[in-house]
Amino acid sequence: MSYSIDLGGHVALVTGASSGFGIHFARVLSEAGASVVLAARRTERIDAFAAQIKAGGGAAAAVTMDVTDPGSVAAGFEAATQAFGPPDIIVNNAGVANPVGFLDLTEEDWDLVMGANFKGVRLVGREAASRLVAAKKPGSIINIGSILAHGGQPQQSAYAASKAAVVQLTKVMALELFRHDIRVNALCPGYFRTEMNEEFFGSEAGKAYIARTPGHRLGELSELTLPLLMFASSASGFTTGASLMVDGGHTARLV
Numbered sequence: 501m502s503y504s505i506d507l508g509g510h511v512a513l514v515t516g517a518s519s520g521f522g523i524h525f526a527r528v529l530s531e532a533g534a535s536v537v538l539a540a541r542r543t544e545r546i547d548a549f550a551a552q553i554k555a556g557g558g559a560a561a562a563v564t565m566d567v568t569d570p571g572s573v574a575a576g577f578e579a580a581t582q583a584f585g586p587p588d589i590i591v592n593n594a595g596v597a598n599p600v601g602f603l604d605l606t607e608e609d610w611d612l613v614m615g616a617n618f619k620g621v622r623l624v625g626r627e628a629a630s631r632l633v634a635a636k637k638p639g640s641i642i643n644i645g646s647i648l649a650h651g652g653q654p655q656q657s658a659y660a661a662s663k664a665a666v667v668q669l670t671k672v673m674a675l676e677l678f679r680h681d682i683r684v685n686a687l688c689p690g691y692f693r694t695e696m697n698e699e700f701f702g703s704e705a706g707k708a709y710i711a712r713t714p715g716h717r718l719g720e721l722s723e724l725t726l727p728l729l730m731f732a733s734s735a736s737g738f739t740t741g742a743s744l745m746v747d748g749g750h751t752a753r754l755v
């Protein structure tokens with residue numbers, strides 16, 4: 501028996517599509533047949549990425565979006581809708597890490613992380629869902645959490661709080677939106693090398709950290725592919741409000 505996931509006819513909007521996970525997620529969704537809308541602040545990066553997808557035969561559009569700004573989010577969705585119709589697969593991936601000890605954390609530090617990681621997920625989710633409800637279209641919203649939604653780490657008070665908030669928001673959005681045929685799930689990765697953390701994981705402290713994880717390794721982006729496609733596809737039509745760890749057992753370990 502073989503299975504395949506065909507997202508032809510779907511419109512996927514990925515935030516943070518200028519780097520790391522976002523590039524991988526957009527590529528995977530495009531390869532599965534979706535038209536993809538690449539959203540981020542660094543316009544030159546997403547323009548180049550959109551051109552690359554189009555050159556390979558896919559459908560892509562780049563929209564400049566700051567997820568912390570409601571006007572920018574609305575304008576990005578408007579441009580996406582003009583290009584392909586309302587996005588029905590939304591990957592709330594944009595995020596920042598800003599490790600600072602709790603006692604030293606300033607209001608700016610807190611607002612930076614909570615803004616991109618939590619407020620952004622709410623603003624993008626609300627914009628996406630209200631457009632889908634108005635269009636009477638089903639959809640899937642995938643919020644990118646983290647293992648730090650479920651466990652703590654020194655220097656990560658804002659980050660861990662923002663990701664725990666994302667997981668809780670995911671549950672309530674799921675409850676309210678399932679009657680509109682919109683599913684909302686959270687994907688909670690362990691550690692993968694991206695621009696967010698490459699400096700740390702290249703350092704001796706980072707290597708020692710990796711050695712203490714159950715698999716003694718970081719994740720590979722390809723190991724996020726099927727979890728993403730599962731949530732994106734209507735094949736998981738009864739899965740909503742879930743939070744899936746993809747972490748090589750990291751959070752299963754007590755010490």
Ligand SMILES: NC(=O)c1ccc[n+]([C@@H]2O[C@H](COP(=O)([O-])OP(=O)(O)OC[C@H]3O[C@@H](n4cnc5c(N)ncnc54)[C@H](OP(=O)(O)O)[C@@H]3O)[C@@H](O)[C@H]2O)c1
Pocket residue numbers: 515516517518519520521522539540541542543565566567568593594595596597616617620644645646647688689690691692693694695696697
């Ligand atoms: N890498 C990991 O090990 C890991 C583990 C668990 C969870 N995560 C989560 O996965 C997501 C992606 O992270 P990554 O590792 O791929 O990091 P990354 O390479 O640093 O990418 C972060 C992305 O977020 C975008 N972004 C940041 N602030 C934004 C804003 N205000 N508006 C719009 N876009 C914004 C950036 O684009 P612009 O700067 O161009 O706007 C960039 O594309 C984040 O939510 C992160 O917390 C990562």
